[in-house]
Amino acid sequence: MRRMILLAATMLAGAAQAQVPTIPKPAAITADGIPALPESLRAATQPYLESRTAGVLGWNPKTRGLLIATRFGNAAQLHEVARPGGARTQISFEAEPVVRAAYAPRSGDTLLVSKDIGGGEFFQLFTLANGRLTMLTDGKSRNDGGTWSPDGKLVAYTSTRRDGTASDIYVIDPRDAKTDRMVLQVKENGWNVEDIAPGNAKALVSRGVSIEQSELFELDLASGKLTRLTPEGAKVAWGSAQYGTDGTIYVTTDLDSDVQRLGKLGRDGKFTALTPPGKWDVEGFDIADDGSFIAYVVNENGASKLRLLDVKSGRIREPKLPAGVIGGIEIAPWGDIAFSLDSARSPADAWVVDPKTLAATRWTFSETGGLDATKNREPELVTVKSFDGESVSGLLYRPDPAKFPGKRPLIFNIHGGPEGQTRPTFKGATNYLLDELGIAVFYPNVRGSTGYGKRFVGLDNGPFKREDSVKDIGAFLDVLEKDPALDKSRFAQTGGSYGGYMCYANAIRYPQRFKAALCVVAISNFVTFLENTQSYRRDLRRVEYGDERIPEQRAKLLEISPLTRIGEIKVPLFIVTGGNDPRVPASEAEQVVKAVRGNGGTVWHMLAADEGHGFRKKVNTDYNFWATLTFWQTYLLK
Known part of the structure; x- marks a missing residue:
């Protein structure tokens, strides 16, 4: 029993x-x-x-709203925010995450999107309209970049479609897939289109050799002629290259320095630093459309500092922001500076700084599952x-x-x-x-x-x-x-x-x-x-x-x-x-x-x-x- x-x-x-x-x-x-x-x-x-984030991708020049990536369902999608504290209006509805996109400058008539499938990183370029994506690339190769020209008429990108390895350079008017053409055939991977010059005749392209070494070139988009701007074989890193409105080349580099500095690069290879010497990297920047100022970010022991450089006077100003890490800095055609700000006590949210007054305004207020994130422990x-x-x-x-x-x-x-x-x-x-x-x-x-x-x-x-x-x-x-x-x-x-x-x-x-x-x-x-x-x-x-x-x-x-x-x-x-x-x-x-x-x-x-x-x-x-x-x-x- x-x-x-x-x-x-x-x-x-x-x-x-x-x-x-x-x-x-x-x-x-x-x-x-x-x-x-x-x-x-x-x-x-x-x-x-249940916490969310808002990653700043850029501005919509037609509506003056912010384009952001955020997640409400299973995968992050594109949204727009019309004003500070405004609702996030979803504009992409894909099963896969969509976190790369940019409107055509000036007109805002075309939205370019980059997306992969299943995390495979074989990115394809699309246009997005009325909730539908239209593919521009071949659907098989890896297509990276998607850099708009200043007038919004041309996009340059790299693709491995020729041999599966080398990142050849292409240009396209995304409104017409038939305009797609290869400009430069290369032998290696690691190539990237940094920026397109005013007038659309030339582009800045880079080739990454390692984290410590890269090279910059200027590419003629009609002939495919490549002109070297930086010394061959030098163990120097060059990054974030952009054209100014007058064709001046701005870039970050660790040339003659242990850290990245912001400065101008002449076509003779001479670099002129615009930021003071220091112990921290300049990790990114953007140039105002009128060329009057540059907004750049310094990584100070992991925390970000946003600074505004007046191009003519050299004066540097710093808006007062909460402590955190800045990403996705984008200057609107009218001058407002947008970026994401992330900290231990707040998920990444969209902020905007007025370059005249330096007033900082938070545009999004991401949810944290009902928890009080301000009580989070600082490291x-x-x-x-x-x-x-x-x-x-x-x-x-x-x-x-x-x-x-x-x-x-x-x-x-x-x-x-x-x-x-x-x-x-x-x-x-x-x-x-x-x-x-x-x-x-x-x-x-x-x-x-x-x-x-x-x-x-x-x-x-x-x-x-x-x-x-x-x-x-x-x-x-x-x-x-x-x-x-x-x-x-x-x-x-x-x-x-x-x-x-x-x-x-x-x-x-x-x-x-x-x-x-x-x-x-x-x-x-x-x-x-x-x-x-x-x-x-x-x-x-x-x-x-x-x-x-x-x-x-x-x-x-x-x-x-x-x-x-x-x-x-x-x-x-x-x-x-x-x-x-x-x-x-x-x-x-x-x-x-x-x-x-x-x-x-x-x-x-x-x-x-x-x-x-x-x-x-x-x-x-x-x-x-x-x-x-x-x-x-x-x-x-x-």
Whole structure:
């Protein structure tokens, strides 16, 4: 009888457990080794998953409204805002995200759109009218850019349609697809159209060799003649080149400087700086249509400063803005300066500055799921000396000590690139970790990160310096493990792309110092990565990581690849990847899953068939977040 009662109790418990509601898995996701996710997670996290942003794309010269990208459904779409605080009027209605678009200058009669499918980054150019897209390109190749001429009659762009790799330069009147023609056939990838000159006779084009080296040329759009403007082979970066109204070329460069400065480039190659010397990069600018002023942005230790330069007098003024990170700066034909402003306590929203009065007006007020974002914790800057004496820094977000007393668990979150930079922006769903679970989050900017000068960004180049950035994590661990508010027995890590490589590498180098690792779209073998990444970007990656075709470098790349030492990973892994990823193919994840499981290790694997290098569709990002929480609760918090 006792045995029957126990058996009945066990069956009832199993039935009760089976009846626990679970979150349905999105159709495009394969969740391999991931447990069912309880429906209770949805209710607990819902407010944190409902924040929005407003990314400024430009002005509508006809209506004087702002064109922005924002998301109300599953994917971000184009909207217009007519006035400060006005409603967002949706104008694109696609299943895939639409986040690149620009109206024809002056007339505003044509809206040019760039969009891919499933995150594959094979962008096509379209026009958008009456809610419908009309394709201008071939639907197969990668088409990038879409630079309007000042009069709005011509668009220049690059395309790989000829051979799948080289980024040839084309021009088109988007009102008539038959006007499409190639202007310049090139041998390499990395070419880009920067700007078209007044009169439409010439264009500024660039060729990127690496993050540290690029070249500028002037292209005759009728003959295809290319004239070099910058020294050949010089290890100098040139960026954001634009024509002034009189044909003067303005550009940012680190020529004779460790940081990017704004200045004028003569056709004789002489550069004249217009901004004062300093320790921070000028990271972007725009020129007023009348040529009277330039609005530019300086990256000061991750935070943005907007400045206005009077072209004639050289006077520099600075409007008063909330602390944050600025993006998408666009000057209207009538002079107003629009941009997105993002901070720890506010998601990216559209702002406009009056260049005469410097008055700043917020145009959009993005929702934050009903949560009071002004209560979000600001990060603190952590600076340490690494193994070789190099200073490296990062941003540490701590939970409220009043709500979460005692030592707190910590997650390292490592950016990709490697030429990226973690900045004090709105962290969205990550705030749930801080506010509801009491987990601290640290965002390191290891060597190779941008924002700290060209010397720093080059410290990790090539296979023989690559692991120096992994050693930087050790320096951070040495300091943070001594922090009295952190629990060194409960440290974990995550990272995406190159940060995903770091995620694997750290699990190997520091096996006793991390409890778990969540590695997203991660490089696992540098040789297979270089061989399988899309051909249009392969040469640029070889400059950064090394050339697998050279025996000495290939041997070193294999030596430092996580897959080579995969047997040394003992912590549980959660691997996330996109089926259409053109940068780090899904095969990079698959070979790790197979190897770790072959060694008896624990791996959760999530693959989204309709995503690329990172998830962009809300249904997928939400499910991934709930799985991530379950992973941390299982392997970090217990």
